[in-house]
Amino acid sequence: MKASFAQVLCMDGAFALPAARLRYNRRQNASVGTISMTDPSSQAEELEIQFINVSKAFSGRSVLSHLNLAIPKRQSIVILGRSGSGKSVMLKHITGALRPDRGQVLVKGRKPDRALMESIGVLFQQGALFDSMKVWENITFSLRDVEGWNARQARDFAIYLLEQVDLAADVADKFPRDLSGGMAKRVALARAVSTRPEILLCDEPTTGLDPVSGLVIDTLIRRLVDQFNMTCFTITHDLASAQRIADRLVLLADGRIAWDGRPSDFASTDNPDVAAYRQAVSQAHV
Amino acid sequence: MLGFVGWIGHRSLGLLGAIGHFTMFMGMAISQTLMPPYRPKRIIGACLDLALLSLPVVGLTAIFSGMVLVLQSYTGFARFSAESAIPQVVVVSLTRELGPVLAGLMIAGRVGAAIAAELGTMRVSDQIEAMQAMIKDPISYLVVPRLIAGIVAMPILVLVADTIGVMGGYMVAVYRLGFNSASYLAATIEYLEFFDVVSGLVKAAVFGFIVTVVGAYKGYYASSGAQGVGRATTSAVVLSAILILISNYLITEAFFNR
Numbered sequence A: 001m002k003a004s005f006a007q008v009l010c011m012d013g014a015f016a017l018p019a020a021r022l023r024y025n026r027r028q029n030a031s032v033g034t035i036s037m038t039d040p041s042s043q044a045e046e047l048e049i050q051f052i053n054v055s056k057a058f059s060g061r062s063v064l065s066h067l068n069l070a071i072p073k074r075q076s077i078v079i080l081g082r083s084g085s086g087k088s089v090m091l092k093h094i095t096g097a098l099r100p101d102r103g104q105v106l107v108k109g110r111k112p113d114r115a116l117m118e119s120i121g122v123l124f125q126q127g128a129l130f131d132s133m134k135v136w137e138n139i140t141f142s143l144r145d146v147e148g149w150n151a152r153q154a155r156d157f158a159i160y161l162l163e164q165v166d167l168a169a170d171v172a173d174k175f176p177r178d179l180s181g182g183m184a185k186r187v188a189l190a191r192a193v194s195t196r197p198e199i200l201l202c203d204e205p206t207t208g209l210d211p212v213s214g215l216v217i218d219t220l221i222r223r224l225v226d227q228f229n230m231t232c233f234t235i236t237h238d239l240a241s242a243q244r245i246a247d248r249l250v251l252l253a254d255g256r257i258a259w260d261g262r263p264s265d266f267a268s269t270d271n272p273d274v275a276a277y278r279q280a281v282s283q284a285h286v
Numbered sequence B: 001m002l003g004f005v006g007w008i009g010h011r012s013l014g015l016l017g018a019i020g021h022f023t024m025f026m027g028m029a030i031s032q033t034l035m036p037p038y039r040p041k042r043i044i045g046a047c048l049d050l051a052l053l054s055l056p057v058v059g060l061t062a063i064f065s066g067m068v069l070v071l072q073s074y075t076g077f078a079r080f081s082a083e084s085a086i087p088q089v090v091v092v093s094l095t096r097e098l099g100p101v102l103a104g105l106m107i108a109g110r111v112g113a114a115i116a117a118e119l120g121t122m123r124v125s126d127q128i129e130a131m132q133a134m135i136k137d138p139i140s141y142l143v144v145p146r147l148i149a150g151i152v153a154m155p156i157l158v159l160v161a162d163t164i165g166v167m168g169g170y171m172v173a174v175y176r177l178g179f180n181s182a183s184y185l186a187a188t189i190e191y192l193e194f195f196d197v198v199s200g201l202v203k204a205a206v207f208g209f210i211v212t213v214v215g216a217y218k219g220y221y222a223s224s225g226a227q228g229v230g231r232a233t234t235s236a237v238v239l240s241a242i243l244i245l246i247s248n249y250l251i252t253e254a255f256f257n258r
């Protein structure tokens, strides 16, 4: 899995930057072709992530209660919710870092384990870049052993991915401590997608970014879903960004799914939780 | 009364649980050490950090300990005209006891604390979780190289420290107390047995293991927040110091009379 993505994006051995881009573009066209040939109705049946009656409490304080959510393959789902509503907790159940007190979380029909993690890419809310490594080492951390790359090859690949998240090549040789919050976020996203995961989990990918970079990230996530068939689980506070990324919007409130629907319906629904959320957001913006 | 018994029971269970948890972590670390991938670069880096960068502070500890040892044993031995035993006493207590223990304690403060702080910071900022999501086992990357460094580099460090300590003692004996230089050195070497050195180095390796594994354990499972990292660091130093002193007795007992 990992090997194939790198080979797709890059050259088979030594590669240079323009060559990597060329190969990447070619692959895009090919994938678009495959998508149109597959039958959409059969795709809808495959569930990638399932929350089945999940409850989770921390020292007696309930965070998730009897939460149910099924996410089909190749869907881009966006989770909205007030701060502290348990969005990140949901994400950590998918990676297996947290286990439900009751109920089940299934990824590809299985409980999350080490082997499954190979097909999951995660962008953590705080970025979680490795302090002791340069940016390019961060990005290629899970690839170097697998690909057998030397440092130059790995660095080239990292620069290519940096370009995808709207960062300049000179960022590659910086350490995370020398990056701004928004830059770190984008580096973390580049790292999350470096293996071409089947499932991409993003915890607030555009928080702290300027509008232009935010748009670039949204476009990238959308492209990963459309052209690389990723299943994407995104947490955000940014409604505009949610509209751009999402196939499906979900509002988390009081530990359960309060609203679940198409992004276009979010603004017009009379669901009381959505109304309360919309009002809270609009007040915050005043 | 019942509450007190219950409290004791609760604490004992908690302690047993903690010991079990720690043992499991140790087991994971050891099994990862024996399995590939081996990371020579990280191992060498960890060795240099442990041995080379700690040499000044450990050397300083050793030299002054050697100097004090000579002065104190002179005070005692002069009372029954046994000054000639001083070189022997100094070299034996340094190699068998003071060298490894003092170095172990200094390393606990310098290296153990640093490991706990680094891994603790990684834990609270989700870096360990991120690493878990990216490679099979963060322990093989984060802990194993340091563990190997502890076992391999610590004896080397202690050997150097022993030598420095003996030289410190020699200087005080010769320049302060007027011992004959050649006969002091001759006595030092003559009475030093191979086994003294070996038992000291075994201790060093064990202490190196203790310091690195305890530091890693405390950092790896640090609770969230800057406070959690602080607590992990402090308790790593305290726990390794205690374990060093206990295991020092046990090893000495095992080598007793040899």
Ligand SMILES: Nc1ncnc2c1ncn2[C@@H]1O[C@H](COP(=O)(O)OP(=O)(O)OP(=O)(O)O)[C@@H](O)[C@H]1O
Binding pocket: A058, A063, A081, A082, A083, A084, A085, A086, A087, A088, A089, A090, A125
């Ligand atoms: N490991 C943990 N231990 C204890 N409590 C936790 C833990 N993780 C999360 N919580 C608690 O669970 C609740 C939900 O946290 P979570 O991080 O999921 O919020 P969130 O929806 O992501 O908020 P934000 O938008 O601010 O990131 C919070 O009250 C938090 O304190």
Ligand SMILES: [Mg+2]
Binding pocket: A087, A088, A089, A125, A203
């Ligand atoms: Mg969060």
